[in-house]
Amino acid sequence: MNNIDSTSVISEVRNRVLYLALNRPSKLNALNRAVFDRLMEIIEPLERHQAIGCIVLGSTSDHFCAGADISMLASRNAEALRCDDMFAEWQAFADLKVPKIAAVKGCALGGGCELAMMCDIIYAREEAVFGQPEVKLGLIPGMGGTQRLTRRVGRAKAMELILTGRTISAHQACDMGLVSRVFTADFDDQVRAQAELIASYGGVATRAAVEAIGRAEQTSLAEGLLFERRVYHGLWNTDDCQEGLQAFIDKRPAKVVNR
Template sequence: MNLKIDRDGRVVTVRLHRPAVRNALSHAVLTDLLDALRPLDRDPGVGCFVVTGSPEVFAAGADIREMADRTASEMADDDYFAGWEEFAALRTPKIAAVSGYALGGGCELAMMCDLVIAGRSAVFGQPEVKLGVMPGIGGTQRLTRLVGKARAMDLILTGRTIDALEAERWGLVSRVVADSQVLEEAAQTAAVIASYGRASVRAAREAVDQALETGLRDGIRYERRVFHGLFATEDQREGMRAFLEKRPPRFTGQ
């Protein structure tokens, strides 16, 4: 198994565990990840995922040994890396807790998550150009949307890396904390997210993602329709009743 899975209440933590290859992302890692998270994504008792690596390395990239001898036709026939979009599309919110290196596929994995909480040791980059290739797990697309064309070109065309504080300034990282606090901060944030109504949280993250896909007018219309739809849920009724009655809400995920 390339992962370690822990569950604490409504929060599931997934730790990449390939220490011999610095948590390189292989086809087996993706298979294990999806096999573990598909059923949890459907579990109404799960409210948030935390994805992390080791204190030294989140993930140093895709598994080069697995790709090095493949041909262009083999890569195209397999639609190599396409399966990672299933991970990105999981509806449960995902927090990346990043310490150490998040390079290439590791940076792309972090960007597939909804929040990135980084330790001060974190290092981000898309150095694929140094291998004669380019980002292939969404790096050219997600990085550009997150930090803008100029900065995406800077990282992708030079292959240079940036530290956690620069990544935070650019908008790649949500928060920077001490390395010793990364997992605790991520777990606490995940617990807060998981404490809210499941339907509203899922709808909100999908609406934010929609902002990157559509123009402003279409995005606002989409947001409004989803907002209207939440009035069919018990959690909406409970949340608003609790506010009016000045008590904590008791969300059920319904």
């Protein structure tokens, strides 16, 4: 990752929350290699320690992300895209077990909607819009849209959204199950409060929860239940669990032990 553009994504840590902001306002925060490289530079160390309890991915402008940077892709041919396995590298962001919140303002279209779906929770400001309009370019979603959208909203809704390319409002997205909550006022403060709440809990447990819920989309119910029980059993030996149990008995707030 040489010559990484450190301005393409702005980062800040407050109260165990890592705030990431896409910063290409003139391009509506369209995704390119510079954005991916900068994100990876920031998040790669996070799996190795517990100092960060939650990640919030937002933007510095009034739009979350308009999708992949078409000007970057237009000159590529199909063979080059296949050889590079275009977009496969984004799975590293999706696989990060630190709880991730997408804070969506304005548009989250195409790759922007797919990037939001790589997060564990999507919060939207009231005027936000979502969509997978790739069909209008003679394409289909390529960063996981056909798979993640189907799992979030069901086959019927995913088919209609992808085949028509239409956009939906934040409230429609919430009703479908794509968005967790819509905040009509004080958006940044509301997102910050939720992120700090998640970060206030032990990182071992929250990361385990992210992994266990992810299993629900990948395995049978029987296998998922077995995985959940094994993780639950293992958590009893952690310092966070012992502190949490003792705090409950003592009727006091638990301290985050595992940092």
